[in-house]
Amino acid sequence: MREVNMFVSYCQKDAVYAENIDLYFKDKNIVIHRDIRDISPFKSIREYMQTIRDMDYAILIITDNYLKSFNCMYEVLEVMKERNYEHKIFPVIVETSIYSDSKIISYIKYWEVKYKEFKNEFTQIDIVNAGNLIENLKRTQNICSSMGEFLSKVADMNNSNITEVNVAIENKLIEQGLLNEKVTTNNTMKENRDVFASLNIPRVNTNSEPTDLEKNKFMTTSFENINKVLKELCNQVEIENSNIKIEIEPVDNRTIIYEFYRSGQQITALKLFLGNGLSGRDKTIGLSCDKYSFGSNNSFNGIISSKVQDGELVLYFTMGFSLSKMATSIEEVVSEIWKNYIQPYLSR
Incomplete structure (x- = not known):
């Protein structure tokens, strides 16, 4: 199946929501289109915004900033040119007050005021010198006349909770046939077709122990997946708690440091690193919470x-006396790390 082109429309002030979506779909068969990547120097911003109509799907991150942004509402106008546009968009509702008629009216009034201010200033210049300002005036008027319809339609859609939005987007893409449903078992993708059985060929080393190479590849993949899920958790924490900021520093492809701040003050830090922590030939994943030991990988709080x-x-x-000894999935490992090394500090 071809790659899916998905446009993320958002206000720069709310980039954290776009980052969360971007990270979740990074390794899937989807090309995420965002202004930070797709608008090269000297390229037309207006032309980029018009490409939203050419996409397979569009994610609209609806915040107060978004609904008051001329550029964001311009993208909405482009989407609304499509017939049955509501089938092509997924609204991520952050500004939940739009479910009330009074709030919808307040946004219509906001753009009516903007239009009147723009029009008053516009009438003070010679029409010959107006240039593109005429088009901007018309677009502002279009925003006024379209705001009520757009918000009413969006509010009437079956929108998911912001904390579950990534899974909801993925399910919607599957539902519309844009993305194949994935079948996973123990974090390993399984092919629907059993090629060995269809060709009547004996399986290779079916009952043999995993080799050193297979073990080390398993640990490398696990390290990447653990950090992927941890980053998703960190993004969600920042979304839900405005006073918490998390700095994620990839020192190299084997070491990542997480620093947690509340109101600008550091409350804890965590380092994950891939190595041979038990002085053996098998790779292990080390955890360290001691900031003074972050310069080396010889100090462990867990392995x-x-x-x-x-x-x-x-x-x-x-190693890690506070942790359960067995964990058969990435999710269980991340859960143990979060509950034992991070959550206690965030909850204080």
């Missing part, structure tokens, strides 16, 4: 290793 269980590689904690 995650691999072992074979029921013929398959799983993760487990070989």
Whole structure:
């Protein structure tokens, strides 16, 4: 199946929501179109905004800033030119007050005032010198006349909670046939077709122990996936708590440092690193909460290793007394890390 082109329309002041969506769909068969990547130097911003109509799908991150932004509402106008446009958009409702008629009216009034101010200033110059200002005046008027219809239609859609929006977007893409449904077992993608069975060929090393190479590849992939889920959690924490900021520093492809701040004051830090923490040949994932030891990978608060269980590689904690010893999935590992090394500090 071809790649899906998905446009994310948002106000720059609310970029954290776009980052959250961008990160979630990074490794899927989707090309995320955002202004920070697609508008090169000297390229027309207006032409870029018009490309929203050429996309397979559009995500609209609806905040108060968004509904008061001329550029964002211009993108909305472009979308509304499409027949049955509501089937092509997914509104991420942050400004939940739009579900009330009084709030919709307040946004219409906001743009009516903007239009009157613009028109008053416009009449003070010679029409010969107006240039593109005429078009901007018309667009402002169009925003006024379209705002009520747009917000009423969006408010009437079955919108998901902001904390579950990524999964809801993915399900909607699957529902519309834009994305294939994925079948996962223990974080390993399974092909629907059993090629060995169809060709009547014996399987290779079916009952053999995993090799060192397979173990190390498993740990490398697990390290990447653990950090991916952790970053999603961090993004959601920032979205839901305006006073918490999280700095994520990739030192290299084997070491990532997370620093947690509340109101500008650091409350904790965590380092995850891929190495050979037990002085063996098998790769392990180390955890350190001691900021003074972040310069080396010789200090551990916890170590995650691999072992074979029921013929398959799983993760487990070989060090970390506060953690459960077994964890068979990425989600369980991340849950243990978060509950034991991060959540206690965020909750204080």
